[in-house]
Amino acid sequence: MPWLPTLSLTLQLPVGSVNDPEGGVGSAALLTEWLQRGAGDLDARAYASVLDDLGVRRGGGVGRETMSLSAAFLERDAADVFGYLADQVRRPRLGDEEFAGVRQLALHDLAAIDDSPPQRLGEALVDAYFASAHARSAYGERADLERATPEGVRAELARRVGPEGAVLVVAGGGDAARTLELAEASFGAWRGGTATTPPPEVRPPHRRHVHAEGAQVQIGLCDGAVGPTDHGWYEQQIAMGVLDGNMGARLFTEVREKRGLAYSVGASTRLVRGHAYTVVRAGTTPERAGETLDVLIEQMRHLGAGVTLEEHARAVRQLRSNMVMQNEASGARAGRLAADVLHVGRPRPLAEIMDALEGVGLDRVNEWLAARPEPHPTVVTLGPRELVASDRAA
Helix, strand or coil, rough: CCCCCEEEEEEEEECHHCCCCCCCCCCHHHHHHCCCCEEEEEEEHHHHHHHHHCCCCCEEEEEEEEEEEEEEEHHHHHHHHHHHHHHHHHHHHCHHHHHHHHHHHCCCCCCCCCCCCHHHCCCCCHHECCHHHCCCCCCCCCHHHHHHHHHHHHHHHHHCCCCCCEEEEEECCCCCCHHHHHHHHHHHHCCCCCCCCCCCCCCCEEEEEEEECCEEEEEEEEEEEEECCCCHHHHHHHHHHHCCCCCCCCHHHHHHHCCCCEEEEEEEEEEEEEEEEEEEEECCCCCHHHHHHHHHHHHHHHHHHCHHHHHHHHHHHHHHHHHHHHCCHHHHHHHHHHHHHHHCCCCCCCHHHHHHHHHCCCHHHHHHHHHHHCCCCEEEEEEECCCCCCCCCC
C-alpha cells in the first residue's frame, strides 16, 4: 500500500483463555491490558505520553486462542515507534501499582456481559458447543480474576509470552525492506516462553436453555463446517453468503421480511485453529421464539437443495466487495493476514482469494451442498422459558 503515509502493526500471540491455567482463567485478559501500561523505563503515564506525542493509535484484545497488540502511526516515525511497541513484550513494566486497575477493568468487562443478552447468548453457545478448553470465555471467570495476583500473572508472562508462534504483520506505506529491518532490529532479540494450544473438541449436538428474565429471547445454533484449508471452503462461503450476506439473503427474507419473526438475524463462519463451525443467531420475543427456531433450522437444511443463479451471483459480488473494502484499510489488512497465518499457515494475497471465489461456479456450489451432511446443530436459547422442539426442528 505504497500510497499510504501510515503503517498499521499487529502482533498476534498464541495466548488466550484456551491455555489459561486451571484456577487462572482470565490471566490472558489481564496480561493483554497490563502489557499496555508501561514498558522499559517508562511507567504507564510516561509510556502513554511518549506514544501520544508520536501520534500513535494503539490497542489490544484477547480471544480464546490469541491476544493481539496493535498500533497505527506515521511511517516517518517508524524507527522510534517500533522500539516502543517491541518493549511491550520484550521489556514490559508490569508495575504493581497498575494491577488493581487492570483487574477491576477485567471484572467490569465480565459483568457487562449480563447486560447484553446477545453477548450472553454468544458465550453460552460456545460453552455448549465445545468440550475442550475452547469453551472458556476470553473474559475469564469471576472467581479466578478476583484471586489473581501480580506474581501469578507475571509467571504467566514468562510461561506463555515469547516469539515462538507469534505473528507480526505490518501493512501500509513506506519501503518494505526498511520496515523489515526495523522489525528485526526491534523484535529480533526477544526471548520468552512458549504457549501450547490444545486441540479443539466438540460435544455431540444437543439443546441447552439459559434462563434470563425479560421481553426477548436469543437463539443460537452451532454446527460443524469446513475450514479454509479444506475442500469446499469457498463453496461454503458462497452458500453462507446466500444464507446471510445482504438484505436479500434468505435469513433476512424468510425470518424478518416474510414472517416478521425477529428483530435481528444473521449467520457466519467462525474459526479456531483446526476447526471451523457455523453460527446462526436471532433475537426475537417469547411468543415468536418457537417459530423462529423452526425457520432457522429449516433454512439451514434447505440450503442442501441448492442455490439459484441470482443468489450465487449476488453472494460472490458481496464477498468480493467485502474483501476489497476490508483491504483498503491497512489495519484490517494486517488483521486478516495475521489470521491467515493462524488458520491457513501463510498470508494469502488478495488476488488469490478473489480468483478462488470467481472460480467457484453455480454447479460447484450446488454439488457441494448436495453432498454435505444434513445440519444437526447444537441449539442454545436464552430467555424466560425453555422452547419445546417441534417436529420440524427436531
